[in-house]
Amino acid sequence: MGKIINLNKIVKYVLIFLIAIIVFAISYVIFVLTNIPFDKLRHYASSRTPMREESFINFQEGALVQRGEWQNFHLFSSDPKRFKNVERALIKDESISLIKEGVLIEKSFKINDLLENDCKDIFCYQKQLDFAEIPSVFWKGLIGIEDQRFLNHSGIDPKSLLRALITDIKEMRFVQGGSTLTQQLVKNLFLTNEKTFSRKLKELIVSVYIERNFTKENILEAYFNEFVWGSMQGIRVKGFYAASLFYFQKRPERIDPYEAAILIGLLKGPNYYHPLRNLKRLKGRADLVFKKLVELNLFSHKNTAVWGDKRWKRWQKRLKKLEKDKPFEAAWFTLADKGSYLNNFEKYIFKSKVNKLLGGLRVALGKKDLSVKAIIGDISGQETYKFYSKFERSKERAINNEAHQIGSTIKPIIYRTFFKLGKTPEDIVSTEPITLKLKSGDWTPTEAHIPEYPEITLIEALQKSLNIPVIRTANDLGMKELEPLLKEYFNNLKSPLEQYPSQLLGAIELPLSSVYELYKKFIKEECLQEEGQNILFMLADPKLTTVSRMVGKYFRDLSFFGKTGTSNKGLDNWYIFFDGKSLGVIWVGLEGDRTGEGLSIYGGTTAFKLFQGLYRDRGKRFNELTCDWASGSNGLNF
Structure with missing residues (x-):
């Protein structure tokens, strides 16, 4: 019992x-x-009809663009046609002509704007495709390589799981995972890469749930859209569409069979097989994948040629150049950087020029913490475009709060105070050295280069941005007379001015937004002056100013106000411009530690170069310098 x-x-x-x-x-x-946030998958299960609003950008007759920049922009645009076909049709129509300096727009026409970026993460690019848009060779090839029983299992493949378990027991560590495509999707979309029992258990549970609630097409569609194909040009390449663009500069439907094998091979480990670091390893993987795809009869016999060593090296060389120039990073930046004053093509061109400039400077100067800031806006309105090359930092703080020495950009304002006190542009001033007796000791201003003549006119001194004539004229007029006039522009002016005369040469720190507003006020006031007394027109001929050696063929005969500035031994470099409509302030310089030596760069070789590149290659005609906007029915009231 x-x-x-x-x-x-x-x-x-x-x-x-x-x-x-x-x-x-x-x-x-x-x-x-x-x-588990299944909304990421439900997005693919819903009946989606992409409603991507198509927009266009106008290329104006008489303008210039660079073919390579236009081609890269086109790759990320909504235009499905090949760039070569677009170009050929425009040449035939006599809308463009290819010249030494670039592509000349003979007749105005429109181009497609950039496609929207579907990846909302920082430094990530993605365009989601419907399952029907994914060439069948890719999803069939993926199944053949990664999970041959995908169409029959319910998220877990017992045979693969058992084989992996036996291998792991023999090795006494996690070697194989036996993962199906569904499990791979779950791991990459919802979980981490850690090799633990708990993570694997979660993966199995979620995989079974997904197989019961989503179709095989939904799973494959999500896989090809959500898998990250590594990183190129500092951008996470998310999805098959992005991988086609970043690795082969093609849309998915134009990928050839061996390129398809490379992309499928990369899925095994985008970093492990990265073409810039592990080309030999990727070559072996691609050959293996391609052979398998041929055995599966996914390619016809006439398309079974594999790449030779020369083709591999050419491809890697092209990828290295793209990695250096970062044209696709510029496309991502353009889409992420908000601001409507410039269109997307203009923003793309500016970022491309910035990438090229900073890349060149880092080669020449070493790995310095260099950056670019800019504001470009409508002189008669409030609309502006603000740019900061370091997207990961706060743009508003960089533009509105971080101050830099303004250098010679102050001189047009200084000369206006001279004229208010009775000086004229034709007055003669000596270029001989001058020494002032200050309480802190003797102070002698220097020049960046030796003046050609012992005496010059004030207008010539302004055009050449000389320092000594500024101090001589200020000393002649009296620092006490100048000080109240300058305080109308600079509320942070140190007083008494006679003890801090270096401020007259730009030893004043201001953030970019303050410099922009300062010049907005200055330009409006100058436009009330008679043309012969207007400083804007005194600095309107680039052949006579500090950029005379930098100005290119297409800019030499244009009329625009511009002023360079270099301060802190090249750590702060400026260019301020006004073309009759747009006012711009561009700064190029060193951020972070400034305790070392100065830099051998100048406003004319950096900031002006960015201005010239943008306004030459943006696909718009150059505006004519004028003050007509300041009067009449459409003008401003001062």
Whole structure:
């Protein structure tokens, strides 16, 4: 009798234990599933009809663009046609002509704007494709390489799982995972890469759930859209469409068979097989994948040629050049950087020029913490475009709060105060050295280069941005007379001015936004002056100013106000411009540690270069310098 009672107790305890395990298992499954953001997958299960609003950008007759920049922009645009076909049609129509300096726009026409970026993460590019848009060779090839029983299993492949388990036991560590495509999707979309039992268990639970609630097409569509194909040009390449662009500069439908094998091969480990670091390893993987795809009859026999060593090296060389120039990073930046005053093509061109400039400076100067800031806006309105090359930092703080020495950009304002006190542009001033007696000691201003003549006119001194004539003229007029006039522009002016005369040469720190507003005020006031007394027109001929050696063929005969500035031994470099409509302030300089030596760069070789590149290659005609906007029915009231 006692044995029967004991047996009943054992059965009872076993049942309780089993029930507890079942309850725990159910609770754990519910816990896992409720903490998975399945909305990422439901997006692919819903009946999606992409409504991407198409927009266009106008290229104006008489303008210039660079073919390579236009071609890269076109690759990320909504235009499905090949760039060569677009170009050929425009040449035939006599809308463009290819010249030494670039592509000349003979007749105005429109180009497609950039496609929207579907990846909302920073430094990430993605364009989602419907399953029907994914060439069948890719998803069939993926199944053939990664998961041949994909169409038959329910998220877990027992054979693969058992094989992986045996291997792991033999090795006494996690070597194989036996993962199906569904499991790979779950790991990459919802979980981490850690090799633990708990992570694997979650992966199995979620995979079974997904297979029961989503179709195989949904799973493959999500896989090809969400998998990250590594990183290129500092941008995470998310999805098959982005991978086609970044690795082969093609849309997916134009990828050839061997290129398809390379992309499928990269899925095994985008970093492990990265073409810039592990080309030999990737070559072996691609050959293996391609051979398998041929065996699966996914390619016809006439398309079975593999790449030779020369082709591989050419491809890697092209990728290295793209990595250096970062044209696709510029496309991502353009889409992420908000601001409507410039169109997307203009923003793309400016970022491309910035990439090229900073890349060249880092080669010449070493790995310095260089950056670019800019504001470009409408002189008669409030609309502006603000740019900061370091997207990961706060643009508003960089533009509005971080101050830099303004250098010679102050001189047009200084000369206006001279003219207010009775000086004229034709007055003669000496270029001989001058020394002022200050409480802190003797101070002698220097020049960046030796003046050609012992005496020059004030207008010539302004055009050449000389320092000594500024101090001589200020000393002649009296620092006390100048100070109240300058305080109308600079509320942070140190007083008394006669003890801080270096401020007249730009030893004043201001953030970019303050410099922009300062010049907005200055330009409006100058436009009230008679043309012969207007400083804007005194600095309107680039052949006579500090950029005379930098100005290119297309800019030499244009009329625009511009002023360079270089301060802090090349750590702060400026260019301020006004073309009759747009006012711009561009700064190029060193951020971070400034305790070392100066830099051998100048406003004319950096900031002006960016201005010239943008306004030459943006696909718009150059505006004519004028003050007509300041008067008449459409003008401003001062």
